[in-house]
Amino acid sequence: MTEEFPPGYTAPGQYPPPAGPYRQQSESNxxxxxxxxxxxxxxxxxxxxxxxxxxxxxxxxxxxxxxxxxxxxxxxxxxxxxxxxxxxxxxxxxxxxxxxxxxxxxGFTGGDDFTDCVSDAGNDRAKIDQCERDWQQTVENKFSVTISPRPTN
Missing domain, CATH: 1.20.58 (Methane Monooxygenase Hydroxylase; Chain G, domain 1)
Structure with a gap:
């Protein structure tokens, strides 16, 4: 007489079948x-x-x-x-x-004009300084702010 066991249960003294191919998992993360x-x-x-x-x-x-x-x-x-x-x-x-x-x-603050101005100025420091002052004035006018304090004299 053969006893039947539920799935996953083995008879006493028997080993369950292998789970499948063994794959080693590295715990390295x-x-x-x-x-x-x-x-x-x-x-x-x-x-x-x-x-x-x-x-x-x-x-x-x-x-x-x-x-x-x-x-x-x-x-x-x-x-x-x-x-x-x-x-x-x-x-x-x-x-x-x-x-x-x-x-x-x-671009909104006139940066394109500023880069064109500096490009046209070449190595002339006075013209580059004027380009910077003009761009600063444009930014101040667009945003109604003062970027740097003006001399009081």
Whole structure:
């Protein structure tokens, strides 16, 4: 008489069948930590543009690699890798927005005229100084502010 056992239960003295091919998982999550740190640094320094772009791109690449390895099971730190990846993407977007706003503001305040004036001035320091004063006056007029105090004499 053969006894039947429920699935997953084995008769006393018998070993369960192997679970499948053995795959060693490395617990290393160094890339995930690096992606997270780079993502945080990129987000904090996005306003420096260079920091936002360089750190954001590095965090993006390392985050993609770390996420891929975590999904394959060869490395740990999936959550850290994804968080670093997302922070890097947000930093890159914030840097792009800051650049766009900066260029638009530069153009709005007459920056194009200023660069043309400086280009036409060549190496003549007096003309370059006049270009700077004219641009400063344009900015002050557009925003109704005084950038630097005027002498009282």
């Amino acid at each position: 160094g890339l995930a930590i690096a992606a997270l740190v780079l993502g945080i640094l990129a987000l904090v320094s996005f306003w420096t543009v260079i920091g936002g772009i360089l750190l954001g791109l590095a965090g993006l690449v390392i985050g993609i690699i770390a996420t891929s390895r975590a999904r394959k099971g060869t490395a740990g730190g999936s959550a850290m890798a994804i968080t670093g990846l997302v922070l890097s993407i947000v930093a890159l977007i914030a840097t792009a927005v800051a650049l766009a706003v900066g260029f638009a503001l530069f």
